[in-house]
Amino acid sequence: MELIDLSITHRGFAPHSIAISLRTAGCCHGMRHRPDCRILAGIGLLSVQPDIDGGFSIEAHATYLQPGDIVTDLLDWLNDRVPDDGAIVTWDKWWPAARRQARALPVPCICDAGVQVADCHSTVPLSLLPDAEIAIPQLKQEAIAGWLAWARQFADFDVDPIAARAVRALEAWRATAPTSDHD
Template identity: 40%
Template sequence: MNLIDASIEARGFAPVSIALAVRTISACFAALHRPDNRILTGIGLLASTLDSAGDYAFALDARCLEDGDGIIDLLDWLEDRLSDDGAIVSWPNWGSVPARLIALANPDRHRRIVAAAADTAGRWRDMPQGHVWHLKQARANAMPCLCGSSVRVDECDGAMPMALPPDPNTTAQQLKREAIAGCQAWARGFGAFDDHAHPAQRALRALDRWQAPRSPAD
């Protein structure tokens, strides 16, 4: 039985990659006309690169909605952290992550996001649900309808008071953990049954070392 999606397997494991976790909450029914009816509240990523010695290096970061922010701020943050090459790994979050980003991004302002998310046969590895069912996503309350009965459905702007989104500090830590778990799930699909020197096996060992608790003297 093939353990990973055939299109992903054919493209191979990519040492230079970004594992991308997103957090969304449900919008009220009146907001279903919007390009994406789940409101994006946070993005977490784990970037994996190779240093000059050929060893793996990792960088972990997250950005969540805070007071005065909008979804455009999250997309701007992500745009600044994407390069024009390297693999991007995602997994379902109540729908396809690349499709959601394309729906929300401005093609002129978020060129890297749109180009990468449209390339699901190339650099973007969108893992199917059957391979990542074990990845847990933190729950978040849905957004209640605040428009009132006098507002037409097509006039609802999906405005969200900042009292409603999850706590940004808590969400950021959750998204970082999810990004690490997603990276591990992707690498294990390639390295679990292969030789010790396989790049995916090396990446998993390097990630374990990177996460290992450090002593106060380190």
């Protein structure tokens, strides 16, 4: 499955869908010229799929860098939770939310003295990242908001009755499900 599915809006609402939110952090000035200059610090995930009773099964999960973690640990976590089928809804499907993100400021370089920029590794001390207790619920809420922004394109004005049912199911789930627990 492609992580960025540019055809999803043209195909219409997909009852089995997943919204992904990402949190990144800036890195030192020496790394700003490299493609990996934004460090992936957290991932939020919302999974919505039809259940056998005609309703929807909804789950929200999130993870954040912890001591000893590296970025590939986050990607492995995501890979274990994304099924082979279903639509992936990413930030470019809810561009107004993406515009609200603040630009990350560079962080101090923690490479040893004398390390050449080409040898520098994109890293950041965890003490410079937001607290996971705050970030994890935010990542879940961002994934929920993104999914809703996407699904409402089809649910509003009764364009797709299944989308409208899914939006109502998510709203009911949000009213009862906590998003602050750790995954």
